[in-house]
Amino acid sequence: MLETSGYPRLESRFRRALPSVGGPTTDQDVVITRNTSPPDGFTWKQASTRPLDMDGPTTRAFPRMGEDFSEKSAFSHLERVVERYPDKIAISDGSTCLSFSELLNAVQNLAGAIAGSTPPGKAVGILVGNTLWYPVAMLAAMRAGRPAVPLNPRDPFQRLAAISTSARLAAIIKPGPGKPAGWPDAPSVEWIDAASCTAATPGGGLSALPSEVPVDAPAIVLYTSGSTGAPKGVVNSQRAILQRVQQYVDACHFGPDDVFMPLTGPATIAGCREMMTPMLCGATLYLSDIESAGIRAARDNFEKWQVTVVYLVPALLRVLMNGSAPNTFSSLRIVRVGGEKILWSDIDRLRASVPESCLVQISYSSTETTGTQWFLPKGYQERGATVPVGFVLPGIEYAIVDDNACEVAAGDEGELLIRSNYTTLGYWADGENVPLQANSGNPLLRTFATGDLVKVDDTGMMWIVGRKGRQIKINGRRVEPAELELVLRRAPQVDDAVAVVTDSNELVAFAVPAGPGGSEFIAELRDLIRTALPPAVHPTRLHSVAEIPRLKGGKVDGVKLRELDRALNPQDAQNTPMARETANPLDIEGTAAAVWERILPGKRAVGSRWDDAGGDSLKLLQFVMELETALGRELNLDAFTVGMSFADVVRAASPGQVTSSSLVEASDPRPVLFIVPGSIGYGPSLAAFGAEIGNVARVVAVRYGDLNDLLKGHGTIPRMVDAVVDQISQAQPDGNVKLIGYSLGGGVAFEVAAKLVAAGRSVTFLGILDTNIGPGQHNYRERLARTAQRIRTHRVTVDRMILRALAKLFAQFGAEAVLARGIDWLKWRSFARTRFILRLELEEVLRMRAFGQWLAQPKPTLPITATLFRCRRTGVPSDLGWSAFVTGLNIVPIVGGHLDMLVEPYLSHNRPLIERAFAVSGA
Structure with a gap:
């Protein structure tokens, strides 16, 4: 919504201090735009009567939604679909899938859990990424009659927790029990495990479910970048979302044969539409997180799942289509493109990659309202650099006005105003909806000033020209420079800050340091931005300046700032x-x-x-x-x-940085061997070892989290085991598993084997590289000998040993977070080595502490034979304590010490022993 639209006849203004996200806002008040009556000087135009499927799949048969589709709840439509297709696959994310009947059961159970923990009228958060649980949670919240607030897991926790507080969330849904590590304590928030909803029988909260949920009540609250600097929650009703679904289906003739794979963020209005549509028309929804899986995996999924429908923002379209194989997108029949301006070169790139029969649908909308769509006819004559966004959708009245709220002539540009029963209900503040003022003659009719500058020709075709305010779109995500400014201005080392949008649609920030500031000043602000704002709001460039140039009236001189940016960023x-x-x-x-x-x-x-x-x-x-x-x-x-x-x-x-997500190729005859590293993580020694045995095994190195993950509680042995099992499942979804663990990694590998065996998988090789879990692991003579070996073989300096002792001291008193903050303050170049070593040593100390805790716990006996590669030790059992925990144990003596057995000259002797044991295991 455009809070300050500049139309005195359109709005009766009142000022209300909305709570900010993350603290107080600036001295700006939030202006809520309310329509009291149509302004003088123009009349509302009616939407086009053009058929939605014109130039589209007009001959394709499909089950129509019905004229009363948006009058009934989403859950009632899901029940109707389940009656038709109970056993058909509804949703899959590659690892889990639900049929429509299973989906209905999961939605009902999760709705009961929501209703049982969230009072009526209170909002529930959805902290789920682009996985199967997101659409389940969205539908469940609607069934429970509680407004849902999607939270993007990739946004900084600081921002998400602040949104949670501002929205007054009563509960948050996430995969797995309990709150995420690192999330601030909030006793008033209930955490709901999304995965628990797949039980065969309904939960105990079903009695709390309302018998009927009004379609005009708040349903989805989507937080977008706000012009005051604080994110704002846009409130949409089920009616508004269902209308988007119906118009999408009626235009594209969707049915049970269609396969959707949304590649947009789920916590967006486009994500809601792309997920709701297949579930309510009997199609199949496949979910893939492109930021985790990557472009290559996404392309593979188009072929693997035979995707027929995809929504793309232009930036992703360019990356996805460039260099793709000829048949990658052969199954597509509809590509919907929107989110930002579309260039004709984007259309050329798209049509060169998809089948000739594939239809291209262009759309324009915002979080607050629907807008336009059309099918781009083949051979359409290009006019201008950008593609027109089509014709205004049914259910909308619109006007295009100038700065004086007067209607512009056909073909002239002006701001687009929309009036409809389907626009946003208002904005979420203090746990309730602050509504837009409705039309006096129709309580459901609301007016929204989009802030978009458009032009419409005499046929009704619309083009997007630009923005009235400072707002921009980055990869389809709305960004307000004020949100970046607010974060920078709150920093104690900043006197003033301003963000501007360049002519090439880049976000650039300028900051005035409170004291002397050089490269450290910019580095500190970059770190602050990373922890407070999502990537879309990060500036392309950040400059330190002595002062912000201003005009005589005190306003920021945007022209001079853009000139300054060009001067500071030479492109020669x-x-x-x-x-x-x-x-x-x-x-x-x-x-x-x-x-x-x-x-x-x-x-x-x-x-x-x-x-x-x-x-x-x-x-x-x-x-x-x-x-x-x-x-x-x-x-x-x-x-x-x-x-x-x-x-x-x-x-x-x-080389050696092997991806854990690479699937085993049939053409590669080598068996896969997973290397589980020690407390220092996967380093040069293990990489060299993996390369050395590459002739007998395809080595995949698993990874642990970094210091940030350790501080969040992810450094326990069970959490490390979960991470390793996930990486094994991605790299080798089935077949016999072979793994070898070094030092601490031997304990992790043992627990990984136990988890895999419990899940029904076969572990045919478990190698343990000198991991001592028996009596003598706390032998001080051995520890002293190891310290001497570290100094001798790795040339560890005295200063490094001091830093290691410092890390141990802080960890001993549970003050590792304090030391980590101190490490972060060591920004100066002269401290770069100290910062690196101290972080490395603290990571190792924390992992070894977790290993010590694991040693004290009881362990199962695994029905497998393990192979222990044992260095020469004194005063410890020959089996290093392993015989009690496996049914069979082969002990292979090797040369060298614990720290150098995998490097030359010892590796030349030890490698054949390890390879022989690996081969004998049947690998």
């Missing part, structure tokens, strides 16, 4: 070393730099961070994909983040 050729375009693929650094600078033109790779250079998550997906092509091998997508430096990129792309 000397900043883009073109020689790297032909870099040798064997030169990882040169190849990565060439791809980096191709995707982020003018941004020198060396010494840069991805997000500081203007990279976002979609560009990162493209970067990894192109880097894989250039290097000729797959990379571990999990190792790439928007906050990584170029040095991080080079490390992630180096």
